[in-house]
Amino acid sequence: MVKIVITGHGSRLSKGNSALLNSRIRLIKRFIEDSEFTIFTFHPEISYKPEMKYLKNVKISFYEVPFKFSLSFRELPKTIFSILKIVFCRSISPYLKDLREYKDADLIISTGGDVLTEDYGLVDFINYAGNLLLGIFLKKPVIIFAETVGPFKHRLSKAIAKYLLNHASLITVRGEISKKYLNTLGVNRAPQYLTADTAFLLEPPPLQILKQILEKENIKDSDILVGITVSELIPRYDFTKTRTLKDKYDKYVEIMASVTDYIIEKLGATVVFVPSVIGPVYDDRRVADRIYKIAKNKEKIRNIKNEYTCEEIKGIIGRCSIFIGARMHVTVFSTSLHIPTIAIAYSRKTYEVVGMLTDYIIDIRKGLEYDAVISVINEVWLNKEKIKEMLASRMRKVRQRALLNGILLRNFLRSLQI
Incomplete structure (x- = not known):
């Protein structure tokens, strides 16, 4: 069984978030049949069960994202604990359930669509990037999956993004603008492919x-x-x-x-x-x-x-x-x-x-x-x-590009001989 972590999910109350998650799960199951999923969300208090109505015969579990960063004084203890998790993730991963899920995963995959950007502010970007960096620091294959990348305004965000993307194992972006931005940012280590948003593949109900x-x-x-x-x-x-x-x-x-x-x-x-x-x-x-x-x-x-x-x-x-x-x-x-x-x-x-x-x-x-x-x-x-x-x-061309995400993921998994 291939264990897949999908991290950075928002909540089912955003149907765009749900479309990204459901279409990713369906696409991955199409190309990697023997797979199970752990979803890390920023809103574990909002049940995802109603949104799983059309996801049949899929093993899925949900957890709160392990890294949560905030500038709020009230959230300071959680922020400090999150930073400590990243710094000491290798040594403490056996003792924390969320980090064990990361450590046991065969692949760690992004979701969110446009979260690798500063369009929603620096704090939001740090939160999404932090949960992907955990995978990299735990030496797991991290896949940037059909995302929009950029823009970034600050040196800090550019540095974080460049490090994250250069240490990813595979990058697929959902448009030409992001493909060009990767080059501008100096991302040149990970294989990069132009694909399309997986939500194009979402099927309406009966x-x-x-x-x-x-x-x-x-x-x-x-x-x-x-x-x-x-x-x-x-x-x-x-x-x-x-x-x-x-x-x-x-x-x-x-x-x-x-x-x-x-x-x-x-x-x-x-x-x-x-x-x-x-x-x-x-x-x-x-x-x-x-x-x-x-x-x-x-x-x-x-x-x-x-x-x-x-x-x-x-x-x-x-x-x-x-x-x-x-x-x-x-x-x-x-x-x-x-x-x-x-x-x-x-x-x-x-x-x-x-x-x-x-x-x-x-x-x-x-x-x-x-x-x-x-x-x-x-x-x-x-x-x-x-x-x-x-x-x-x-x-027709867009659907082919969206399907390419699944093909590339399957081929990458085969290269790992899992």
Whole structure:
């Protein structure tokens, strides 16, 4: 039995996190059938069991990540203990359950997608990097698996990233931007491959289950549906002259409410708000609620409040005529199902992961304006059949790249003669 540790998982309440984890497990099982998994998560208090609905016959156990770093005084004891774990990991690994799991693993694999970056701050990066460095210090093969790498702003983060990546056993990145950044960073020791995000391979649920979900949410399959995922996080990245975070948030809500009314009135569609993140900090449903309250055409809005698995979220999105996503992985879901997609981006990961599948990316860092959004919606709506054909053609190459992650992992494992 091949023992695989996947480290750095967030929580099931982010369906992007869940899609990464579930698609990695399925892909690895496809190429390494005799495998079992230990998942290290930052939120062990949030059960993953509901998200395992479509993962059959897989042995999985969950633990809290062994390394947790914080600048909070209240978390100081845990931070000191985490640092001591890294420094003395070899000598104390027999006595700590989490380090024993690392020590007993045949492979240690990353998850998170865009966590090897400073886009979310230096502390977040140190946390993700620290849990991978533990594997390297314990002399285990560490695989950087279908990740986005960079950017880094500080000398410290660049030094940590360069050391980590140069000591990895295999690196696969999910886009050209990261491949080039590895060279800029001075990463030249580990084998590097250009692949694609594993979530492109995630399968929607059986049709009968999807029909039950649509009925529960009062979504008529016969209606013209436009899906929208809004985000509590994304207004923070509006780098225009809007001053306060509250002003940015209010502006975002007002624009998206007006966009919603336009879609209903001019396109004759029902708008379905599809949440991608429902905790533990941000919750897309709260933004959708705010938009619903000020939108005029409430009878043509379906605001999904129930929690569904990442596979079920993908299935719902697959019923839409076009899709507008402010969370990156929902645009992975939509494009992989050949749904014409408008992505609202706040970092380069959107350009890297879905840029080859959609020409319609609105970068909120440059500002979000109603007229610009409507112009893009009209163009996508007018050309939706051509866009579907284009997506069907391009997705074949993307799926092959996503599958390459599993092939490379299997070949690496064979080279170890495990």
